[in-house]
Amino acid sequence: MATKQIIHGIYNDEVPLLEGCKKLRESGIRIADVFTPFPVHGIDPIVGVPRTRIAICSFIYGITGMSLATLMMWYMMIHDWPVDIGGKPNWAYYFNIPAFIPITFESTVLCAAHGMAITYFLRCWLVPGARPKNPDPRTTDDKFMIYLELNDEQSKKADEILRSTGAEEINYKGTITIEPKY
């Protein structure tokens, strides 16, 4: 069982924030999270967040949408009830494929966009009624916060780094107990 100190390091600008993050990582301190009012570019590699794979999901959803549309139109127009409409070929899907392109495209976009949006909301757990995830409400306005969970020894080092890089507030928010993993 280990007890860890929760530290909120609050900055009023993104430049010293990035500096602080860099210094913390250099001295081997793990940054639990950073809360900012807008996307700060270049922070991901510093904090150690890998590139999101959500675009790959979107591609897979898109392919799914394309296949579903093709299957649907083949079933309805060719297999289930072929109708002669203005002499357009109705005996094989590939003969009449130009007429099916627009809906194939729309369905691809529909599934890619909505699938990705749903994945995004669920992966971030952004759902109606979810509790606000920022510990300090000022981080959606004009404050930038480094959130740390550290043991006593690291806390001292982190405090020094936060202070030297220009954090305007360092708040100690109590401790948490972390169960060891077996």
Next chain:
Amino acid sequence: MHAESQIREPLILGNKTYRNITDDIIAPIEGKATRLWYILFTIACITFAWGIGCLAYTIGVGIGAWGSNNGVDWAWDITNFVWWIGIGHAGTLISAVLLLFRQKWRMAINRSAEAMTIFAVCCAAIFVLLHTGRPWLDYMLFPLPNQFGSLWPNFNSPLLWDVFAVSTYFSVSVVFWYIGLVPDFAMIRDRVVNPVAKKIYSIASFGWGGNVRHWSRFEEVSLVLAGLSTPLVFSVHSIVSFDFATSIVPGWHTTIFPPYFVSGAVFSGFAMVLTLMLVVRKAYKLEAYITVKHVEYMNIVIIVTGSIVGVAYLTELFVAWYSGVEWEQYAFLNRATGPLAWSYWIMMTCNVISPQLFWFKKLRTNLVFTFILSIVVNIGMWFERFVIIVPTLCRTYLPSTWNTYTPSFIDVGIFVGTIGMFFVFFLLYSRTFPVIAQAELKSILKSSGEAQKKEAAHHSHH
């Protein structure tokens, strides 16, 4: 931090801080509505009510209540549908295409432009749903399993492509808009004091926290959605134009229609954005964010798309003559000199001549002139759709079917009603939603703020 060239004009005027941006964007939400707002809202509600009355009457007695007749079976309904859908296109263009091109000036206007898109598509939907004649059977537009011997819709028909295109466009636009809104709702949630408002914004913000992973996914999702929306927006108006272009009616059966419709749509959409934003910046004191430079950029888009539309009109005339097809030639002769020639010349004046005035820098940076011209452009674009539809259907192949067209009171009522509905939605939106994407705007403050740019210039001299 990327420094921006000093030659580029600042996009955020004055000495703003992150806190100032928050305060300025939240001011219309926290503050009381002005008298002007109440007056506009009352007028919008009355016209909306008139529209609902005419709509109910149409559903009650059928579309015989309209001016449409045996020959002119598409008239104001489809004119209004295409007009509204076209207006919607600017929103997606601003938020998607300008995002892909990394145009920072979009950030001041994309939120309201997307709201405009969504409301405009709602207005357009009314006409398509109603013009089927029996709106309670509109579910038959979708390929649902049914008991009519399993009768499926016709996937060869551009009208069905339209159903898929417009519903995809609407739902994707809503999602794109909402994903951008979540961080801004969170900002309001963390700021407002009224407990009821806090609760509502808390639910609407989905528990947004703004940590690194969320922002990283947010940016990726925005980029991919922009990439998906760009071909989507072009496909929607192309498919709308297929409704005409795949028919064999002279004057409609042309391959130029898709690009011509898309540029016309962007043209009218930007005009509507200007009409709305010029009022919003004044009413909510957002002059520091929606600057004259923004207006100038939008006016440049209007010159470009307006010129494309002008070239398309002339190309149509040339091709009609050059093709040697008598019916095609007559269709255009009839538009320009026939009984409804006045509408053709209104269209030509408003769409071809008026945007060319923006070549003068004095005029395109004059806000009053821009406001008037933005309305002129939308009148012109409404007449464009009217000219394509009505005079053409008045004179088709069989002279025995030739007739004329007058709109009924109900036609006018539904059209004016949708304008009322649009403004009811927009006015409510402007008082409850963050009208500028403030999170995104804060990210360009350092590079494009006036004071910040001056300071950067000062530093570079030493």
